[in-house]
Amino acid sequence: MGSFGTLDIIIFVAYALLILGVGLWVSRTKKGETKSAEDYFLAGKSLPFWAIGASLIAANISAEQFIGMSGSGFAIGLAIATYEWMAALTLIVVAKYFLPIFIKQGLFTIPQFIEKRFNTNLKTILAIFWLALFIFVNLTSVLFLGSKALDTILGSGDGSMMMYYIIGLALFAAAYSIWGGLSAVAWTDVIQVVLLVVGGFITTLIALHHVTPDGGILNGLNHVIDTAGDKFHMIIKRDNPEFMNLPGIGVLIGGMWVANLYYWGFNQYII
Structure with missing residues (x-):
């Protein structure tokens, strides 16, 4: 089973059961009660600010980041x-100018806003478009990349088990998120963000310690800076072979704002 040992399997299964258990537990309702649209989409307006922040981070991080952005890095x-730096600035703009409108109008979804601003037909068109976009682009890429990772560490790595992993990941996520709505998603996101931050920090320290024969975190950091110092610049110069993938200062004051305003302000996946 790849490089997975018994302890790895125990941790993996325990994590999956923890996420599933917490999601189902916070989704429970009293006997005879039913969830309203506000309960489902807004978690009954009961989430504290730190849980909302954690959920934003977790919603933004998925297989695209673990695999795609790692390669880009x-x-x-x-x-x-x-x-992500631009996302932080964009969230300030969204919180200052966009969210007050959504809250004042009592809007749960962007199609609701379109219906109030324009008409029902346009709302329906947008809803269908976004469903198709999320199902056939976003979800498929996330499930594919997630299954690719699982196939590498759990299976043979030849892709023979990927379809089973795709189905398993989809059913696992649906088991609590569809049933529990935003409340289940947000509270499980809190757990995942804590593990992401702590695990990422520990992984970084371990990697730096082992990057040199002599060991040591500071030695490792100095070695990385010495051997790959050109990778530590936030602005890419025009002569960089990767310039067209991230075109320097132009992307900061241009297209990235458009993409971020859509993603953080009008994207139902985030809203």
Whole structure:
């Protein structure tokens, strides 16, 4: 089973059961009660600010980041983090100017806003478009990349088990998120963000310690800076072979704002 040992399997299964258990537990309702649209989409407006923040981070991080952006980080360097620095600024704009409108109008979804601003037909068109986009682009890529990772560490790595992993990941996520709505998603996101931050920090320290024969975190950091110092720049110069993938200062004051305003302000996946 790849490089997975008994302890790895125990941790993996325990994590999956923890996420599933927490999701189902927070989704429970009292006997005879039913969830309203507000309960489902807004978690009954009961989430604290730190849980909302954690859920935003977790919603933004998936297989695309673990696999795709890791590869981009290797090829481009620290500049790929520009997306997240710009996201922080964009969230301030969204919180200041967009969210007050959504809250005042009592809007749960972007199609609701389109219906109020324009008409029902346009709302229906947008809803169908977004469903198709999320199902056939977003979800398929996330499930494929997630199954690719599982096939590499759990299976033979030849892709023979990927379809089973795709189905398993889809059923696992649906088991609590569809049933529990935003409340289940948000509270499981809190757990995942804690593990992501703590695990990422520990992994970084371990990697730096082992990157040199002599060991040591500081030695490792100095070695990385000495051997790959050009990867530590936030702005890519025009002569960089990766310039067209992240075109320097132009992307900061241009297209990235458009993409971020859509993603963080109008994207139902985030809203």
